[in-house]
Amino acid sequence: MATQQVTTSPRTRRTRSSNYWWALAWIAPALILEITFFLYPLFNTILLSFYNSTSTTFVGLRNYQQVFTNPAFLEVIKNNLLWLVLATILTVGLGLLIAVLVDRVKIESVVKSALFLPMAISFVAAGVIWRFVYKFDPADQPQTGLLNAVVTFFGGQSHAWLQDSTLSNFMLILVYTWMWTGFCMVIISAALKGIPDEILEAAKIDGANRFTLFWRVMVPMIQSTLVVVLTTMIISILKIFDVVYIMTGGNYHTDVVAMEFYNQLFQFNNYGLASALAVLLLITVIPVMYINVRRIREEEALR
Template sequence: MAKQLAVARSQKGRSPIYWPAWIWVAPALILDLTFFIYPLLYTVYLSFLDKNSIEFVGLRNYQRIFTNATMLEVLKNNLIWLVLATILTVGLGLIIAVMVDRVKVESVVKSALFLPMAISFVAAGVIWRFVYKFDPAGQTQTGLLNAITTLFGGQPHAWLQDPNISNFMLIIVYTWMWAGFCMVILSAALKGIPDEIIEAAKIDGASRFVMFWRITIPMIQGTMAVVVTTMIINILKIFDVVYVMTGGNFKTDVVALEFYNQLFTFSNYGQSSALAVILLITIIPVMYINVRRMKAEEAMR
């Protein structure tokens, strides 16, 4: 009896092992290890090797990313995308969501702006290549933007071939696709603001501007954080639009596209792996901040 009590005390507080649960979880773990953990570790390993994955070169691949002029331009382009595309997509999404909130044509406007999400980035790139298409002056302009420009007396412009504006023209395409997504998510958050708070602010004489900054923004800041995080992660990995519309030419190359070119065009496994690792390292802090914020919100409930 004493021996049984001692065993019971030793096992007290231990969580029981549910083997059936592990059986169900095992396939997911195996797939995760096979298709995520192993490729991740192997990519990190390759980033320390040379072009042919034979000789160990240490941090040389990473050094080239931050010292080579071409690579620095790639990083600069990604930074431009990160700042402008995030501001435009989230900003326009928020403004439109506030403007059409509780108006008669709300559903029509939302449907029209969300429609671009139904097509792929490749299809969007093809569509906008026709919009930006350039024909020499004196010829019939088949590109929509140049047709409008010449209609009002302007000169046709090679929008995608001009290195000064090519990145901005591509960012417009991304904004066209994702502003509707941001609008829908933020609009749902606006619907969650209690009417009592809005009515109380109106009674106190608050203007629309004051209500927007003092009530709307603080009440939906959690949702805004999620939307901003989603946009940042997507923008850091931007590839399709750039690949289809310019192929990275005219100073529009970005990290994901350069990784693709280094791997499949130049067969430089070391450099491409280093770029992939840099991209991963950049995304991890954003994911970490978002997870911590979500846990903090759950703790407050």
Template sequence: MVIALLAFAAVVGIILFLAGLAERRGRRNVAWLFLAPTVVLLLVGLVYPAGRTVVRSLYDAAGSQFIGLSNYLTIFSSDEQLVVLRNTVLWVLVTPFIATIIGLIYAILVDGARGESFAKALIFLPMAISFVGASIIWKFVYEYRDHIENLLPGQQQIPQIGLLNQVIVWLGGSPQQFLINSPWNTFFLIVVMIWIQAGFAMTILSASIKAIPAEMTEAARLDGVSAFEMFRFITLPAIRPTIVVVLTTIAIGCLKVFDIIRTMTGGSFGTSVVANEFYTQSFSAGNQGLGAALAVLLFILVVPIIVYNVRQLRASEAH
């Protein structure tokens, strides 16, 4: 730590010395001197690794033989990798919309109600939990213990420690292995992400709703519009840019989701997604080429969403 602090102080000192020297020689445009360390760090920590990853994706598992686009062809032709892509699409299509809808409905229902702050804190609380912590919680919720259909006299049923299975048993059903049966197990994993992100959506959308001018809502009430018409013609158009931001932000999180998959199933039983498969291929299976190709694919999928998000933010600021 001491060495790092001394190095930082030395870099700042050199920059200030060079900036002062340049100004004494009549040069006023010295801002680039202060940007230089950031540019160097970006080149070393971002641009160079990204370039190395792209190059590595064109080689075989050992990284010794150039195979061109074969790794990318494997991603779109292998049955196992197609399942990974299918799961990723499900995450991106299902999670953002459901989480945003839940957050929006909750934000509208509690807006101006008594105990609004407490009600918002309850749904926002999962956001304070790490993805790993939330995954462990829900893994216990889905926990399964074998259920004996025909009990012998004096034989006791094995108690369920999973909340969901215990409720099913109370209702007279048989416990289920929610995290094993594909493709439904993917949806049970998606529930965890929705549980976490609904609070984020509620917080952002609630702030946007409160920013609607009071004159607009009062004029609508004086015109006698119903609650549904108020939502459709006043609230929804006013918060549309915020909804887009929330949707795209959650979608980016779904594309990069790793913690939930790794903690709850490890990618087994047909639940792996691109981010988890990249880790598995790179560090478990030892296929560096395919792992790099998956990382590049993940980057390609995220970039359009980020660009669209930035454009929407600029458009909303312009208005």
């Protein structure tokens, strides 16, 4: 059997070529920005992490070895893990709890507005505000810090909250929790509003109490939202910097990875070690982002 050969006219080829160049012209600005401000800095940072402090001598994995063997850097990693566990549990847990408690009550809008208000404040401003809250004055002087004023009013002793290395990290995590709990609450509350009333009523008819209704009905139905909120918090916490920088500057055993990266780069001019810390942050964030994106795609495929 003879086959018929399909030919393309010169006009069609010119049209396709024109469309190709027009499409390339439209995406060129985005590609240039992506290469200039993302890809080039990314690969350059990875390359610098294998060089010494002045970026003149190749040292291989020595910078990474120092991060995981030096006691000071190990403490930095430990602080980041403390932030990751405690701050994530507090923000997401409290956000979920408050969203359930105030759901469909008369003062719901008031409570949500009050708790979401800290999101309107920058991390720097929040750090300044809470430094005054934690301010410590000598015992023989009036306490101008809010927390110490309350403690001494009820007969307690004033305390240097931020200077106490056993409490300083927890005090900083409390500030972060104050800022981000409202965000978690609003997102989770929106998901709770999407649960059909018929499902809740059917569960109540079947004899489900409030605890069972919460764990067996509400939580499974908003699971995808909880995962998104959880991954958002994890990514944000891994990169925590502002609160630590403003309130303690990394002193009193409160240093974290992002803070140490800043110190190595801008104070000690150690480009190799700073780049290694930046790469480690990137490596820890990528799996969380991948899980989040994969879950979103799976949900879109089911629709």
